[in-house]
Amino acid sequence: MLDREGFRPNVGIILLNQKNQVFWGKRIRTHSWQFPQGGIDRGESPEQAMFRELHEEVGLLPEHVRIVARTRDWLRYEVPDRFIRRDARGHYKGQKQIWYLLQLVEPDWNINLRATSHPEFDAWRWNDFWVPLDVVVEFKRGVYEMALTELSRFLPRYDNRGRSYRGPSRPRNESPNTAPPSQTGGEVSMTVQFGLMQTQIHMELPPGGSFDPDPQNDLKD
Numbered sequence: 001m002l003d004r005e006g007f008r009p010n011v012g013i014i015l016l017n018q019k020n021q022v023f024w025g026k027r028i029r030t031h032s033w034q035f036p037q038g039g040i041d042r043g044e045s046p047e048q049a050m051f052r053e054l055h056e057e058v059g060l061l062p063e064h065v066r067i068v069a070r071t072r073d074w075l076r077y078e079v080p081d082r083f084i085r086r087d088a089r090g091h092y093k094g095q096k097q098i099w100y101l102l103q104l105v106e107p108d109w110n111i112n113l114r115a116t117s118h119p120e121f122d123a124w125r126w127n128d129f130w131v132p133l134d135v136v137v138e139f140k141r142g143v144y145e146m147a148l149t150e151l152s153r154f155l156p157r158y159d160n161r162g163r164s165y166r167g168p169s170r171p172r173n174e175s176p177n178t179a180p181p182s183q184t185g186g187e188v189s190m191t192v193q194f195g196l197m198q199t200q201i202h203m204e205l206p207p208g209g210s211f212d213p214d215p216q217n218d219l220k221d
Contacts, residue, residue: 001039001040001041001042002091002092002093003096005093006091006092006093006094007074007076007093007094007095007096008039008092008094008095008096009039009040009046009049009074009096009097009098010037010038010039010095010096010097010098011037011038011040011046011049011050011053011097011098011099011100012035012036012037012075012097012098012099012100012143012147013035013036013037013050013053013054013057013058013099013100013102014035014099014101014102014147014148014151015035015036015058015060015065015102015103015104016068016101016102016103016104016129016155016156017103017104017126018103018104018158019126019158020129020155020156021126021127021128021129022035022126022127022128022129023035023036023058023111023124023126023127024124024125024126024127024131025057025058025113025120025121025123025124026121026122026123026124027120027121027122028119028120028121028122029122032135032136032137033131033135033136034136034140035131035144036053036054036057036058036120036121037053037097038052038053038056038057046070046098046100047067047100050098050100054102055115056115056116056118056120057115057119057120057121058112058113058115058121058124059110059111059112059113059114059115060104060110060111060112061110064104064105064106064110065102065103065104065105066102066103066105067100067101067102068101068102068103068151068154068155068156069100069101069151070098070099070100070101070151071097071098071099071147071150071151072150074096074097074098075096075097075098075099075143075146075147076094076095076096076097076143077094077095077097077139077140077142077143078093078094078139079092079093079094079095079139080139083139094139095143097143097147099147099150099151101151101154101155103156111124129148129152129155130148131144131148133145
């Protein structure tokens with residue numbers, strides 16, 4: 001379903017935990033990280049599409065979250081020809097998106113990357129709100145920046161007076177210190193050290209899934 005200009009209606013989801021960190025997902029069998037997103041089907045409202053995509057990609061239901069805010073207008077990005085099927089070139093131009101800011105109101109063990117038989121992600125982690133745009137595919141970076149900027153003023157108040165110090169991010173050529181992963185069935189949890197910062201990464205690896213613990217080197221254009 002395309003509009004007159006060749007853009008497909010789409011929704012994007014920025015999911016917060018209680019510390020205002022955001023859900024950051026690694027696309028299955030790739031090295032790229034992104035927010036959940038997906039197309040709006042014919043007859044769906046943006047909100048209906050958002051809740052459908054939230055369940056399909058993250059395994060969450062409406063009662064697991066609350067809507068904090070959404071962008072007022074469509075945010076657009078064009079897709080380079082090399083990413084468009086040949087039969088769609090000349091018709092399909094890119095995506096126009098409504099972005100939603102959600103807050104998780106239930107424990108994050110409700111997150112399930114295998115809620116459907118066609119998972120979008122094989123790993124996830126909580127990331128600071130201002131995600132590193134250099135690991136986002138280049139043609140989406142502008143929309144990510146616009147969505148984060150517009151929705152940042154709606155962030156719930158978070159008391160971080162007891163929060164521990166987080167040092168500066170490590171240089172790109174410095175290897176992270178990675179604790180041995182713990183695995184139960186198809187689920188893997190791994191603690192990764194970046195300088196003085198530790199982060200927990202959760203993986204649900206389907207057959208053939210792989211994982212690179214260094215998101216700074218995730219994407220090769």
